[in-house]
Amino acid sequence: MNQPFVFEPLNTQPSDNQPKKNISPLIQRIRAHIIxxxxxxxxxxxxxGIPEGRFYRLMDGTTKMVAExxxxxxxxxxxELEPNEIFLVKNS
Structure with a gap:
């Protein structure tokens, strides 16, 4: 028999204390400035002017951010977000 599909509750507000998975360095830098x-x-x-649900998905790495x-x-x-700073990739 097929198992019924169970919807998992969504965490719409990512906690700043939880470790984040799959978050790009760009998003990490943006999050750091916001925090x-x-x-x-x-x-x-x-x-x-970004819909709230989309913004949370951007910040938790679920959705990719576009340049706009x-x-x-x-x-x-x-x-204090400067494009030159947040796009900067530092070489070690």
Whole structure:
């Protein structure tokens, strides 16, 4: 017999204390700036004009971020996101 499909509850607000899997260095740098600024993810999503659900998926690495979204985030005052810094790849 087939097992019934069970929906897993979604964590819509990623905890900053939980270890993250599969998060790109770009998203890690963006998250670090947001957390350092003390601005809630919900507020950042609203200021950027990115739907809240999508923003949480971007921040937890479930969805890939497009360049236009990075531009929107860089325009938010108080986050101190500079494209040159967040795209910079440091060679060891």
């Amino acid at each position: 350092a600024a003390g601005t809630p993810f919900k507020e950042v999503a609203a200021k950027a 979204e990075v531009e929107l985030l860089c325009k938010i005052e108080g986050l």
